[in-house]
Amino acid sequence: MKIGIADTTFSRVDMAKCAINKIPPNYKIERYTVPGIKDLPVACKKLFEKYNCDIVIALGMPGPMSIDKQCAHEASLGIQMVQLLTNKHILEVFVHMDEVKTEKALYQLAKNRTEKHTFNALALLNGKETLTPYAGSGRRQGFDDVGRITDG
Amino acid sequence: MKIGIADTTFSRVDMAKCAINKIPPNYKIERYTVPGIKDLPVACKKLFEKYNCDIVIALGMPGPMSIDKQCAHEASLGIQMVQLLTNKHILEVFVHMDEVKTEKALYQLAKNRTEKHTFNALALLNGKETLTPYAGSGRRQGFDDVGRITDG
Amino acid sequence: MKIGIADTTFSRVDMAKCAINKIPPNYKIERYTVPGIKDLPVACKKLFEKYNCDIVIALGMPGPMSIDKQCAHEASLGIQMVQLLTNKHILEVFVHMDEVKTEKALYQLAKNRTEKHTFNALALLNGKETLTPYAGSGRRQGFDDVGRITDG
Amino acid sequence: MKIGIADTTFSRVDMAKCAINKIPPNYKIERYTVPGIKDLPVACKKLFEKYNCDIVIALGMPGPMSIDKQCAHEASLGIQMVQLLTNKHILEVFVHMDEVKTEKALYQLAKNRTEKHTFNALALLNGKETLTPYAGSGRRQGFDDVGRITDG
Amino acid sequence: MKIGIADTTFSRVDMAKCAINKIPPNYKIERYTVPGIKDLPVACKKLFEKYNCDIVIALGMPGPMSIDKQCAHEASLGIQMVQLLTNKHILEVFVHMDEVKTEKALYQLAKNRTEKHTFNALALLNGKETLTPYAGSGRRQGFDDVGRITDG
Numbered sequence: 001m002k003i004g005i006a007d008t009t010f011s012r013v014d015m016a017k018c019a020i021n022k023i024p025p026n027y028k029i030e031r032y033t034v035p036g037i038k039d040l041p042v043a044c045k046k047l048f049e050k051y052n053c054d055i056v057i058a059l060g061m062p063g064p065m066s067i068d069k070q071c072a073h074e075a076s077l078g079i080q081m082v083q084l085l086t087n088k089h090i091l092e093v094f095v096h097m098d099e100v101k102t103e104k105a106l107y108q109l110a111k112n113r114t115e116k117h118t119f120n121a122l123a124l125l126n127g128k129e130t131l132t133p134y135a136g137s138g139r140r141q142g143f144d145d146v147g148r149i150t151d152g
Numbered sequence: 153m154k155i156g157i158a159d160t161t162f163s164r165v166d167m168a169k170c171a172i173n174k175i176p177p178n179y180k181i182e183r184y185t186v187p188g189i190k191d192l193p194v195a196c197k198k199l200f201e202k203y204n205c206d207i208v209i210a211l212g213m214p215g216p217m218s219i220d221k222q223c224a225h226e227a228s229l230g231i232q233m234v235q236l237l238t239n240k241h242i243l244e245v246f247v248h249m250d251e252v253k254t255e256k257a258l259y260q261l262a263k264n265r266t267e268k269h270t271f272n273a274l275a276l277l278n279g280k281e282t283l284t285p286y287a288g289s290g291r292r293q294g295f296d297d298v299g300r301i302t303d304g
Numbered sequence: 305m306k307i308g309i310a311d312t313t314f315s316r317v318d319m320a321k322c323a324i325n326k327i328p329p330n331y332k333i334e335r336y337t338v339p340g341i342k343d344l345p346v347a348c349k350k351l352f353e354k355y356n357c358d359i360v361i362a363l364g365m366p367g368p369m370s371i372d373k374q375c376a377h378e379a380s381l382g383i384q385m386v387q388l389l390t391n392k393h394i395l396e397v398f399v400h401m402d403e404v405k406t407e408k409a410l411y412q413l414a415k416n417r418t419e420k421h422t423f424n425a426l427a428l429l430n431g432k433e434t435l436t437p438y439a440g441s442g443r444r445q446g447f448d449d450v451g452r453i454t455d456g
Numbered sequence: 457m458k459i460g461i462a463d464t465t466f467s468r469v470d471m472a473k474c475a476i477n478k479i480p481p482n483y484k485i486e487r488y489t490v491p492g493i494k495d496l497p498v499a500c501k502k503l504f505e506k507y508n509c510d511i512v513i514a515l516g517m518p519g520p521m522s523i524d525k526q527c528a529h530e531a532s533l534g535i536q537m538v539q540l541l542t543n544k545h546i547l548e549v550f551v552h553m554d555e556v557k558t559e560k561a562l563y564q565l566a567k568n569r570t571e572k573h574t575f576n577a578l579a580l581l582n583g584k585e586t587l588t589p590y591a592g593s594g595r596r597q598g599f600d601d602v603g604r605i606t607d608g
Numbered sequence: 609m610k611i612g613i614a615d616t617t618f619s620r621v622d623m624a625k626c627a628i629n630k631i632p633p634n635y636k637i638e639r640y641t642v643p644g645i646k647d648l649p650v651a652c653k654k655l656f657e658k659y660n661c662d663i664v665i666a667l668g669m670p671g672p673m674s675i676d677k678q679c680a681h682e683a684s685l686g687i688q689m690v691q692l693l694t695n696k697h698i699l700e701v702f703v704h705m706d707e708v709k710t711e712k713a714l715y716q717l718a719k720n721r722t723e724k725h726t727f728n729a730l731a732l733l734n735g736k737e738t739l740t741p742y743a744g745s746g747r748r749q750g751f752d753d754v755g756r757i758t759d760g
Contacts, residue, residue, distance in 0.1 A: 014744030032736040033743045035728045042691035078688040080230040083194035120187045128184040135185045136166030232382040235346035272339045280336040287337045288318030384534040387498035424491045432488040439489045440470030536686040539650035576643045584640040591641045592622030
């Protein structure tokens with residue numbers, strides 16, 4: 001199994017390192033670094049088609065301005081299209097700079113979200129029902145889980 | 153006939169259980185659990201193309217923030233594309249966390265909307281005019297129907 | 305010539321009836337009823353590809369909330385894609401619930417817009433210049449025409 | 457060389473006439489009139505594929521409301537897709553009704569923008585560097601040019 | 609290796625000149641000038657498919673109004689689609705007129721962003737890990753880099 005990691009020079013945290021640290025050694029890794037999040041979709045597509053990855057983790061850190069949200073939206077739509085053209089999952093790990101207030105919190109957020117989505121990627125590679133025990137359980141990446149609501 | 157159910161670990165309610173409870177035993181079910189709503193479109197596509205489902209129910213619970221609405225929009229556009237690429241219906245059942253005020257109401261909303269759309273899925277499998285008697289009658293899922301307005 | 309009519313159970317007015325009443329008996333009609341506007345695009349595509357329609361009238365009534373506008377946008381983009389994939393026109397007749405204030409006005413708006421777009425559909429079936437005499441004349445559907453502005 | 461002109465009955469100005477007046481007699485013209493701007497993309501596609509046009513000028517006049525901007529956005533995305541599917545240019549000439557305050561100004565704006573984009577269409581037909589002498593020179597259509605900013 | 613440069617007459621700065629000045633003489637250059645940013649996507653596609661470019665730099669300067677942001681969004685989505693259809697990178701260099709306050713600052717911003725993205729284009733042509741040493745280092749184009757955040 002081969003895992004692709006697409007990341008950016010724009011991000012202020014080396015998110016790829018956080019991901020790579022959590023991938024067991026029996027997986028191959030291909031990395032592709034681009035300038036910004038809008039360069040990620042075609043990089044992901046090439047990781048699938050040229051480098052034969054089975055799943056891709058796309059790492060980005062959109063800025064805090066309104067135009068940055070628009071860029072993130074465009075990148076996300078591109079990532080949607082790549083998944084549908086290749087029938088493969090891309091775990092999109094975007095950390096918005098305005099989600100937290102300090103650089104320290106931003107680092108922790110980026111690290112936690114990246115690590116949890118790396119586990120999600122590994123789970124998805126193991127089959128479509130690997131995550132089913134956790135369905136509807138209010139899982140979060142970057143923050144604490146919020147829990148399941150039941151009938152009771 | 154085979155019904156696909158795609159759901160998420162992000163949701164706080166096990167919506168898939170609500171759907172499965174309403175599907176008669178003569179239908180086969182394939183379930184696919186992903187982390188969040190943006191992972192649903194490719195899961196739906198694989199439910200059609202790899203698992204031969206005839207229709208898919210896509211279950212998700214977007215958060216209350218502006219960025220969550222954007223994610224829901226991206227997921228919905230992906231779901232549109234999957235339907236057009238496969239010529240099959242996907243019943244998108246999204247419950248926005250800010251639609252109601254309490255956890256109890258959120259559970260009821262999610263359950264009701266999921267169940268009603270499960271009936272819609274069964275109806276669509278029975279042909280393009282199965283729902284025609286209810287056309288223009290103000291049907292709602294999650295809330296009460298609002299009724300038909302006539303000339304009189 | 306065969307005209308497809310796609311409509312919803314969500315709408316509060318039986319818009320399809322308004323359309324069918326204005327279609328001359330020498331046209332065949334295929335109807336496809338879905339739950340909501342986001343289910344319309346794939347229904348339209350099937351009306352073209354499976355039921356051999358030459359044109360489709362897509363009827364919907366989006367709600368008044370911000371999220372309803374987003375749904376209408378997603379449906380409209382799907383309808384754009386279907387037209388480009390099939391090279392055929394879809395007359396999109398969407399009546400937004402917040403366009404008028406009373407149920408009576410909503411009914412009249414839905415009826416008028418549907419009827420006028422039914423005439424547009426018939427005109428488009430007759431060739432690309434059938435509507436040319438009315439080009440730039442400020443035609444409206446649902447409300448009164450606003451008229452042409454000339455140099456004088 | 458054949459130039460396609462797609463226009464609408466919704467517009468309050470006969471923009472097509474403004475375009476046709478500026479096209480030299482050695483060009484063939486195909487016209488396609490549709491109800492509104494969201495009907496333009498498939499009309500443009502047919503002008504390329506069925507009527508063999510080499511370039512298309514798409515003329516529309518979106519209304520002043522928020523929902524009109526959304527419609528214009530949907531039409532524009534459709535026009536983007538048509539260009540990418542056909543590898544041909546579509547000059548999109550949209551005049552928003554709220555760009556100016558009087559009917560007289562609206563007419564002049566529509567006329568000026570249409571004429572200038574007609575010249576752009578003729579230039580693009582002459583090769584990819586025909587407009588290069590004007591690159592970065594602050595050209596505007598509908599309003600006066602704003603000029604080039606240089607290092608000095 | 610051949611680099612495509614797509615630019616506009618709408619921009620107030622000759623951004624293409626800034627790019628060309630930074631491309632070493634051993635690269636071939638193809639230039640394509642269009643009226644506005646919404647004409648860029650199909651120009652980029654033709655630079656790849658008709659003129660055999662290996663990468664394209666798309667240069668544009670959206671205006672300051674809300675409708676200009678919408679146009680930029682449409683252009684960006686087109687540029688996303690072109691990259692996915694061709695499996696090649698497009699460096700999108702958009703300078704929004706409201707990013708800075710004076711003409712002088714606008715010129716410097718356009719020049720700096722164009723030059724830095726030209727270096728990015730050259731780096732991407734050299735392989736998917738050429739930029740990896742700078743991953744997560746807070747690089748900016750047009751403004752100063754903001755730096756990497758680490759665990760410490």
